[in-house]
Amino acid sequence: MIVHDLLLALWISLKTSGLAALIASLIAVPAALSLASTEFRGKRAVLLVIQTWMAAPTVVIGLLFYSLLSRSGPLGGFGLLYTQAAMTIGQVFLILPLIVGFSYTALRQVDRRARLTALTLGASRRQAGWVVLREARFALLVAVLAGFARAVSEVGIAMMLGGNIRYATRNITTSIALETAKGEFANGVALGVILLAITLGINALVQVGLRSRD
Amino acid sequence: MSETAYALDGIRYAYPGSSAPFCLEIDSLKIGAGGMLAFVGPNGSGKTTLLMILALLARPAGGRLKFFGEDPWSGDGRALRARRSAVLLTHHPYLFKGTVFDNVAFGLKVRGISEADWPARIGSTLSLVELSGTEKTAVSWLSAGQAQRVALARALALEPRVLLLDEPTANIESGLALRIESVLQEICRTSGTTVVFSTHNFSQASRMADEILYLSDGRRVPFSHENCFSGTARTDGRQSWIEPRPGHRIVFPGSRTGHITCVINPEDIRLFSPGDPAAGEGPNVFEGRVTRLEMTEADKALVRISGGLTFRASVPLSEIEAKALSLSRHVLVKYEAEAVKIIGAESGPRENAHD
Numbered sequence: 310m311i312v313h314d315l316l317l318a319l320w321i322s323l324k325t326s327g328l329a330a331l332i333a334s335l336i337a338v339p340a341a342l343s344l345a346s347t348e349f350r351g352k353r354a355v356l357l358v359i360q361t362w363m364a365a366p367t368v369v370i371g372l373l374f375y376s377l378l379s380r381s382g383p384l385g386g387f388g389l390l391y392t393q394a395a396m397t398i399g400q401v402f403l404i405l406p407l408i409v410g411f412s413y414t415a416l417r418q419v420d421r422r423a424r425l426t427a428l429t430l431g432a433s434r435r436q437a438g439w440v441v442l443r444e445a446r447f448a449l450l451v452a453v454l455a456g457f458a459r460a461v462s463e464v465g466i467a468m469m470l471g472g473n474i475r476y477a478t479r480n481i482t483t484s485i486a487l488e489t490a491k492g493e494f495a496n497g498v499a500l501g502v503i504l505l506a507i508t509l510g511i512n513a514l515v516q517v518g519l520r521s522r523d
Numbered sequence: 524m525s526e527t528a529y530a531l532d533g534i535r536y537a538y539p540g541s542s543a544p545f546c547l548e549i550d551s552l553k554i555g556a557g558g559m560l561a562f563v564g565p566n567g568s569g570k571t572t573l574l575m576i577l578a579l580l581a582r583p584a585g586g587r588l589k590f591f592g593e594d595p596w597s598g599d600g601r602a603l604r605a606r607r608s609a610v611l612l613t614h615h616p617y618l619f620k621g622t623v624f625d626n627v628a629f630g631l632k633v634r635g636i637s638e639a640d641w642p643a644r645i646g647s648t649l650s651l652v653e654l655s656g657t658e659k660t661a662v663s664w665l666s667a668g669q670a671q672r673v674a675l676a677r678a679l680a681l682e683p684r685v686l687l688l689d690e691p692t693a694n695i696e697s698g699l700a701l702r703i704e705s706v707l708q709e710i711c712r713t714s715g716t717t718v719v720f721s722t723h724n725f726s727q728a729s730r731m732a733d734e735i736l737y738l739s740d741g742r743r744v745p746f747s748h749e750n751c752f753s754g755t756a757r758t759d760g761r762q763s764w765i766e767p768r769p770g771h772r773i774v775f776p777g778s779r780t781g782h783i784t785c786v787i788n789p790e791d792i793r794l795f796s797p798g799d800p801a802a803g804e805g806p807n808v809f810e811g812r813v814t815r816l817e818m819t820e821a822d823k824a825l826v827r828i829s830g831g832l833t834f835r836a837s838v839p840l841s842e843i844e845a846k847a848l849s850l851s852r853h854v855l856v857k858y859e860a861e862a863v864k865i866i867g868a869e870s871g872p873r874e875n876a877h878d
Contacts, residue, residue, distance in 0.1 A: 427629070
């Protein structure tokens with residue numbers, strides 16, 4: 310039974326955070342590409358907001374979405390509070406600025422001639438954008454993995470929006486919080502080690518997979 | 524009547540954010556299809572900007588540009604179609620991460636050319652630039668000269684209607700540069716490709732191009748910026764001279780009078796140490812200091828010597844080392860009277876000047 314609880318919590322952690330990393334990447338990487346390849350008035354202010362947002366505490370984001378998703382909130386009608394979907398939404402907003410920020414830095418470091426060269430060879434603007442993404446693929450992967458790591462290790466959003474409901478929204482971090490509250494520190498540490506080991510395995514697999522394709 | 528590849532009329536271009544109104548102003552320029560045109564000018568003269576405009580990568584702020592009779596900026600994907608007909612090889616070209624094959628295949632891929640055709644086209648263009656068998660080599664292992672040639676092969680593989688080249692033989696040793704020049708001439712002749720290239724090297728321009736366009740400060744000028752002098756000619760019947768500055772006489776053969784503009788090819792200028800008897804005694808011997816040294820090719824540098832007159836000489840690196848030429852060093856400049864080319868003459872006297 311304990312093993313079943315552990316595996317389910319692990320699955321919920323990986324599912325909600327993996328989905329959050331995927332959704333956030335689909336928004337953040339194109340946004341970073343657009344930021345990196347265009348100059349406009351107010352760009353510095355946008356970057357400042359992103360950098361500040363990176364430091365937002367998880368409980369603040371949890372509280373914000375709690376007020377939006379609770380029954381009396383503007384999005385209460387969707388009935389998302391205390392679901393895995395709510396956890397994923399909160400985590401997307403948590404890691405979005407992180408992935409935008411890291412991706413922006415990665416894309417700015419790509420030689421500016423890469424995009425120009427693609428255009429000189431007849432690439433469309435979209436194809437040239439893909440070239441820049443391809444040239445920065447390892448750094449972008451690090452950005453996405455950093456976002457995933459941040460999502461999978463946070464507890465504030467999972468607790469406030471998921472509610473730590475057994476078999477439904479209890480993930481590894483909320484399990485650790487529960488075990489700690491019960492005074493079962495050894496269990497808490499063991500769960501933490503398992504989460505780290507799984508994350509290490511995922512990072513290693515993705516990196517090896519990408520390098521072997523290069 | 525031959526087709527016109529480019530027709531430019533009143534083209535104006537300004538860098539975004541620049542305080543200057545325009546950095547390039549070309550009133551009129553026609554480039555015939557199948558010809559070879561060279562842009563010659565110093566750094567900052569607008570050569571690269573003009574190539575970017577011809578490659579349709581920079582949109583002029585004003586004026587009209589026609590590419591094979593069509594306005595490429597009139598929408599409906601015309602700019603992209605035109606861009607796929609005119610390939611630009613940039614100065615210090617960038618190679619994408621991966622292999623030589625990946626790089627040369629890039630343009631074929633974006634054009635949707637069948638993958639079955641890639642190996643043959645890539646193999647033949649690599650052989651043109653003397654890099655056969657390097658398809659699987661990672662570009663990170665290439666030398667600067669090899670990288671330049673891969674970039675050239677990448678452009679040639681596309682068989683474009685127009686090939687635009689920004690300093691195509693920079694970083695390539697002179698023997699190979701000459702062979703690349705003949706490859707470009709061959710392509711221009713056999714496939715009717717229009718070739719437009721920029722160069723610092725006046726000799727290269729005159730060797731290769733059907734026509735030379737001189738640029739200075741973003742405008743067309745009627746003559747080369749290098750070693751260009753003008754003044755009122757005087758003659759003793761056997762030879763003539765101008766004095767762009769009092770006491771500094773440029774002597775050339777023949778009998779000439781009136782206002783003369785002349786150029787001296789930097790490759791025809793030789794440098795000697797002061798007191799070197801090989802320099803002889805004039806005419807056309809001047810003393811000055813080295814005020815600039817600039818690499819222009821893999822084995823040559825452009826040396827600026829400033830004295831009463833300013834000269835630019837193209838000097839092999841081996842000679843620079845042998846003569847220990849360095850900045851502020853005193854040198855003697857010498858050229859033969861026959862090296863002075865008259866490029867403009869007016870009958871009336873005018874004020875003397877030099878660049």
